[in-house]
Amino acid sequence: MTRVWDVPVHDSTRVRDARVAAEDAAALAGLDGPRTADAALVATELATNLLKHARGGQLLVEPVAAPGARSEALMVQIVAVDHGPGMSDVPAALGDGFSTAGSLGAGLGTCRRLSDDFDLHSVPGRGT
Template sequence: MTSPPGGRAPGEEPPGEEVPIASNDDVVRVRQLVRAAAAAAGLSLVDQTKIVTAASELARNTYAHGGGGTMRVERATGARGGRGVRVVFTDEGPGIADVEQALGEGWTSGSGLGLGLSGARRLTDEFDLRSEPGKGTTVTVAKWSR
């Protein structure tokens, strides 16, 4: 079997390319892309599930609360040489007025059924949230192989 041009399957985004999140279908696509990247990075099935679950929550937040945005997934190498996946979500929405509250255990906006930001933080090895009211939000997460 020969590889398609660019060495990727049809519809598969190259590593590091930004993918739009503008619909519920895009949230599903994010899950698929993150799972593929996590498997390619050698993460266990449990760790793949954790990063995909976190990415799904963050993609949903990007769409529902940020008015849409982008996701970038890339294979990464950790400080100790470990392999993993880094995923960055960015939107230019209203931002988060109280980041500490939003990161509080069990906090919800009241409109979602997901894990919330605290759940995404628990499922990942690295979690960084930067938000400014009126200027949007960027969340970066990473999961490393064990």
């Protein structure tokens, strides 16, 4: 049976829930300690961004079959969805040091580096 963690992120208390969901999904997927930590950091960064830039959204976490791997090999898929202002310059947002909120601007770049596969779709005025 597939397990999906659906974490509504509308206040700071849910950032912890996002991290725990990623850790639990990593355990189900059989990931080792460093990869579990990577998944937890990605979930934390994405949940924080949902609050900081979109006033909330949804984080979905799920262990899924790894493409091209043996059938029992799993990875953790993390999807963040919001209906916030969107991003006008996605390539800039993925670069380290770019921030519209006065932060270090390393979050999305870190997520991309820690992920085996990373994609971002954003439409200004509609969300990310």
